[in-house]
Structures are given as structure tokens and as C-alpha cells.
Amino acid sequence: MRILAKISTTVLLVVLVGLSVLRPASSAGSLSILMEPDGSGIWRELFADFHRKNPDIEVELVEGPPSTNTREDMYSTAFLAGSGGFDVVYGDVVWVPKFAAAGWLLDLTDRLSADDLQDFLPADLEGGTYEGRLYRIPAFTDAGLLFYRKDLVPEPPSTFEELRTYAKQYKNPDRWGFLWQGKQYEGLVTVFLEVLWGHGGDWIDPATRTVHLDEPEAIRALAFMVDLIGNESPPGVTTHTEEDTRNLFQSGHAVFLRNWLYVWRLADQGGAIKKDQVGFTAMVHEPNRKSAATLGGWGFAISRFTKNPEAAWRLVEFLARSDSLAQVQQRVGLIPARKSQVPAEFLPILLNARPRPAIPEYAQASDILQRSLSAALTGRVSPDEALREAARQTRLLLQSE
Amino acid sequence: MKRRGIGATIASTVVAVFCVVAIAPLVWHGLSSLKTASEVSRIPPTIVPESPTLSNYEELFVRRPFGLYFLNSFVIASLATLLCLAVGSLAAYWLIRLPSRLRTILASGLLVLGFFPPIVFLFPLYELVQKAGAMNHPWALILPYAGLNLPLTIWLLAGYLQKIPRELEEAASIDGMTEFQTFRLILLPLAAPALATTGILVFIFCWNEFMFALTFMNLDSARTITVGSATLSGAFAYQLPWGLLAAGVVITALPLIVVVMLFQRRIVEGLTAGSLK
């Protein structure tokens, strides 16, 4: 009996050690990519299609959590590790400076055909560029814009004043004037930037790394947003994200909504409002300024550590093709970043879209801004104090070498 | 001290209330894990599932390789525990035979190291693992886990070994046994209770560890079950699948509940061993 016990413990030990040492070798043609949750299954279908056309390449789709920040961190930890991470990156436009500056991405500058270079939207190409080199092939584009109740508002506003006037005029106890995303997250930064740029202000100049947050235009912009709360916008705006505001708008509880392009496609789905009641226009601005839309969007990049760079490029090429993008557009409403595929009515807004500052420290600069904005929006500090503090910290950040 | 009457009733009630609070959340997750996706997000919530289903559990193993996570956790925790006990018992044996001043200094040093917040070690260890090309490799966690638990292990084992009478060792040496044979054949079996207790505590630590496992294992195939269930993604971009998460919680908790039921006494001994000195 004791012999049996000894043998079985030894076997168990051997098995354990064996399992701990044996690692499945990644096959020559396998690629992994981390994506958002694939609720509709369209990505799985596309990857299966790709595999059929390229039987020597297998694609492992890793579904990450819904939060873009978390996926960014997952990519970061994988890249910091060097090898063994993800081969292809499905990345937000704001990740590019950090990933490229860290040397994690392959330079794809000369890979695109002239036709493609013409077809992709310029802002999206720029969004995938860092220090003059292209690292991310655009896939989907996005921009912030203003949706409004066409059946209530006679004509779309073009200035902040007009927006406010209409919002005040057409709101009622059951319907807020103006909804936007005020929760402390990246979405808040995109909203603020549109108001900021519309006032003629700026955040960070990426070329000179100068911070403009404490200038009068910026303070006016933030003061405008703070003033809305409790009047044209609900106090709960500081907990709202895209879906919260979209749901409220579509159930008839708002006159104006600032959100992303995807709302348009969903406007006729399951709400109290019909699509013909909804109109959209470029974001409002100061009378002598231009309208601004924050550029969003996703694209594909290739890890510098991949063991299969050519296979990775084939996948990226495949996914960025018009027909692949069209399939995703059909299923989930994302807008391809190709001029030939953008609905004509959105083209002016998209051609005007502005990217966020392309600095490697973007994540931290955004966090600083988010905190300050949130502090002002929740009334803890004045817009003036909030932006001065944000400017101070951002300058410290950009100088700390 | 025993008191009959109202004292005992109050005591029982208090304990009962705490017990309910302790397990109610888990019971709630157990119930919820058996509900369909639509029932689980119903407002107002139902208590007992209307049509209990195991679909959440099925989906858990399909959507995510929970079986693999479980295996990873088991391999890593077992090997780390065994390594820690082996290395720690040897060191404990040596420690208790040191002159007392040196022993106190080393023991205190160990204690201090054991109290360092893990975040201090994270990046330097990450660098080491990266340089060794060992990312996503089980030994990237096995070795750190063993090291992190050595202070506690040595402390607990030293305490126990010290109580074993030296005469037994002397008798063995008279019989012609070498020092190592004495250790292996006489002391270790006698120290079995302490080894078991320490082993269980270390195993639980390794199973539950999150920060290092999150950082060193980013490939799904290498993940541990704790990280796997804490980072379950959603099927929908903006709404979390609570039934699935509940199932994940239950699956991760079950082995530990079994361990607690089987080894409750040992765990308690281990936790209180230090204070009883």
C-alpha cells in the first residue's frame, strides 16, 4: 500500500511538473488578436472566412472586456513582455502614439497601395501616424456630432447660443434640453474637446508639447458645460456614457444629443422615437470659430514581436478591405474609414474630424484632464481652478524627463 | 465559559446572523448562475430561478477555457506549495539551530520582508520574467509564489519544529542516520500537521493571487482561474452578462469551499499559530 502511495505521488508530481513545463508551441502560421466582445459574431465569421481563404494561417480571436482602457492595458502588458503576446492589434486611434513611441508596432508606411491611400479618410490615416510613419491601417472611423429632434426644432443650431436657446425652448419636465457624456472617462474628453475647439481653444499642441488648458477660451468652454448642468442638462449627466444618453434620447427624453455616428444607424431601433424625427448636424461652435468633431475610430496594427509578420499583414489587408468592412458595417453599424464607403451625409463632418494630441503620454494626460473636468462638472471646484490645476499637472507630466 | 439562558441565545443569534451574511452573497450567485440571461437581468429580480438551467456553465466553458484556467491554477498552486514547503522546511530546520541572536535577527528580517506590499516586487519581477522570456509560463508564477510565501512558511514550520524534542534526533544519530535522513524520516513525518496546515494556507494564497497572475499571464491559455473569472468579458459591448459572471464566481469558489469544509480546523490552526506564541 505504501508503495502504491509512493508511486502515485511520484506520478502526480511528474504530471504536474510536466504540465508546467510543456507549452503548446504556437504553430508557424497562427496569429492572435485581442478585440472587443464579439456579440454579433461578425468578427468570428470574418476570421473563419479569412482562414478558408488562407488555410495555412489560423487566427485566434481573444475577446477582451468592453472597456477600451482595459484592452489597452492588456495590449501594453503583452507588449512589455516582448514575445508571446498578440500579433495583430485592433486599436483605438489614441493608442497609436503610445504604442508607436514604445517601439511596439511595425512600420507600415509603404504597405498601402496608392488607391488605398486615396480612399482612406485623411484624418484616420493621420490618426494612425506617429512622427511621420504609418503604424495603424484605418478600419472604422467615428466622430462626434449633434443629433436633434427634427420634429421639434425648426432648424439645426450652429452656435452654442442657439443650441442653448433651442434647448431651453423645447425642453419640458419630461424632456431634457441637451444630453452628452459627462462621466469621468475618455468619452468626456472627446465631448470637452469639441466644445473647447469650438471656442477656439486647444488642449496640447503635440508638435511643441505646449499646454493650452488654462487659457481663457478653455475656461469659457468648461464654464459653458458646467452651466448646462441642472438647466438644459440633467444632474445625472456626470454618470452618463454613450449608451445611457442614446437610450434616453431614443425614448424621447431629450431635444439634443451629442454622440457618435453609430447612433444614426440605431435611431430607428426600439425607441419611442422614429428615425424621421431625428436629424443631425455638425457640433456647434462660437460664431467666429469653426465646428469641431473629435476623431474616434479603430484600426489594425501589427506587433513588432510577431513571429509571422507576413501572415499578420495578410490578415490586416483582408480586414481593411472594403468588402470586409462593409460586412461589419452591415451587422453592427460601424462606419468604414474609406471615402467610398462613408455615407455621403457624414462626409463633411468626417473630413473635418480632429484627432486628439498624438503624444506618448496621452493616457496620463487624458486621465489628468478627465479628473479635472469631472471635478468641475460635479461642482467641487470652479472651471478656472480645475483647468489651472490640470494645466499645471500636464506641464509637469510633459516635462518630466 | 458556559452560561445558560439568554446569554447563549443572544450568542447563537449573533453567530447565526454573521453566518447568514457570510454565505448569502454566494448563495445568491449560486441561484443566479442557474437563471437564463433574460431572467437574471429582470427588474424586480426573482429569487429562485424559474426554469433552472446549466446553460451559463456550459457557456462558461465554451466562451472561455475555464477548464484550462482551472488546470493552470492547480498546477501552479500545487507546485508552488510543494516547492515552498520543501525549501522552507529545510530552511526552518537550519534556522532553529542557529545561535539565538542570529536566529532572531534573521527571523525578524524574514518577517519584515514578508510584510512588504506585493506592488513593490511587481515590476522588478516582471522585468526578470521578461528577460528570461518566461512570460505566460507557469514557472513565472510558481517561483515568485514560492518565494513570497517563504517567510510565513519558515516562520510557521520553525515554530513547530522547535517543539520536537532533540532527543529523537540524538537517538537517530546514535543509530547511524545522517542528518538528512533524520530530517526526512523522523522530523518531517512528525511535522506533518504543520506541513499540512502551512501547505493549505500557501495553496489558498497561490490559488487566490491576482496581481502577479494578471500581469505575468496575458495569453488566455496561460490564465489562472482567479484572473479568468475576475476579467470575464461581456457578450454585449455595454451590458455585462451577470448570469455568466455568477457561474464564474461559483466555479472559482467551489474548490475553495471544499477546501474549507475539509480543512477548516487546519486553516484555523495556521492562522492562529502565530498569535498563540
Next chain:
Amino acid sequence: MKTIRTPSVLWALPAAILIAGVLVYPALRALLLSFSHYGLSTAFETRFAGIDNFRRLLGDSRFHSSFAVTALFVAVSVVLEFFLGLGLALAASRLIRGQKIARTLLLIPWTLPTAVTGVLWAWILNDQFGILNYVLAKAGVLDQPIAWLAQPAPALASVIAVDVWKTVPFVFLILLAGLQSIPSELYEAIAVDGGGAWAAFRYVTWPHLVPFAFIALIFRIIQAFAIFDLVYVLTGGGPGGATETISVYAYQTTMRYLDFSYGATIAVALVAVLAVIAVTLRLVLREAE
């Protein structure tokens, strides 16, 4: 004949190697990093920084805020854990039957991974689907659901409450062991002298419990200061940094901002804080004796 053999140092060698590699070297490296600049902004080259990082720490409002959050968290949760653990231990020590099953059930929260505890409570505290709001509303306590994790004060309160739920068993068990080590003759002596329950507690129970209480407290305080898992999973440090503890800030700085040297600085600062606390507690204990 020698009664004590000093074994050769080879016995301790494997442990020494492991400890040196996993604990000592990383601690020293972290210390070294805190005096350097190393990260994304230095293009991953190491440069000497002197005390720059510490100066930055002093002016870093986010560090101050994480320190305040951590300190508040430690103070409130340790106090709550202690009193709840004590009450529970006193009650459990009087149980005639069912001690074993009570200890098993009560131990479960402590054995669960903290990260999973975060997931568990995230759902219970969910403002729309969570069972807590439902129960409170039905009991008439709330007329509107509270967004537990979306507002600063309720979020911190939630983190504290969940941590208390998880760690009361630990304090309870230590104090229970203490209670059970008190010889019953002492209680009989007090009873004979005519002392009631309070006298028994004050002159017998408490003095015996002090060393156990001390151990429980020091373990808890040091662990609580380092808290990471629960905050990371339950709130991510939000909303707005309201629950961001020092460890979470250090982790973000290192892994998200890729500012490795500053992340190490924050961690080193945490160790320094703990050292100060540990020394203070020891002095306090010496005074008390």
C-alpha cells in the same frame, strides 16, 4: 557529545536563493528605480534622477489623494473588522454546539479570492440589477436606487464594507483562539468575587486578548495598506479616483503609463509609510506594557 549540531548552511541555500531572487533583489531594484528615470518618456533608457521622483511625489496631488483614500480605508475597515470580529468571537465562544459549522461558514468569505469577491459584490451592488438596492427598497429604506459604485462616497463605503465582509473571519478566528486560551478558573474567580460580565471582560478577557488583538491589528493594518485586488476589480479606482489606493495608483503608473521609475517610487513610499506605522505601533505596545 554535542547536543546541538549547527547544520551546514547548505540547508538554507535553496530558501536563500529564492528569497534573494524573489524578495530581496526586487526590493532593491525598486529602490534603485526610485532614484532613476526609466520608462516610456525616457525611451526605455535609464537615467539618474537623484531625488527628483520624491520631489514629484511631494507635489503630486493624485498621490496625496490616493494616500488619503488608503488611510481612510485602513482606519475605517480595521476598526470595523476589529469590533465586529471581537463581538463575533465573544458570541462564538459561548456556543455550546455548532462551533465547527459556524467556523466553516464564517471562514468562506476569507478563503475566496479577493478579486472574485470584487466580481461577486459588483453585481450585488449594481444600481439597476443588484439585489441590494432591491432589498433596501422593499424594506422601505430607499426610495431611489443608490448607484453604489458610481458615486465617490458610496463607492468608498462599498469597498470598505466588502473588505470588512471578507476579513472579519480572520480577526474573528484570532480573537476566538485568544478567548479559548483563557483558563476558565479566572472567570470563576471573578464570579466568586461578585463581579459581573463587564468586570469579567475588563479584568480577565481583555488583558488576555491584548496580544492577540495586537497581532490581528498589525496584520490587518499592513495588509490593508497594500490593498489592490478588491479596488481594481470592484471600482478600478473610480469614480474619479475616489477609491484609488496607493497600490492601484502605483500599478496604473507602471503598467498603463509605462512610467516604471515613478511607479517604483510610489511603491517605495508605501513601504516607507508602513515602516513608520510598524515602528510606531511597536513603540505604542512597549509603552502599554
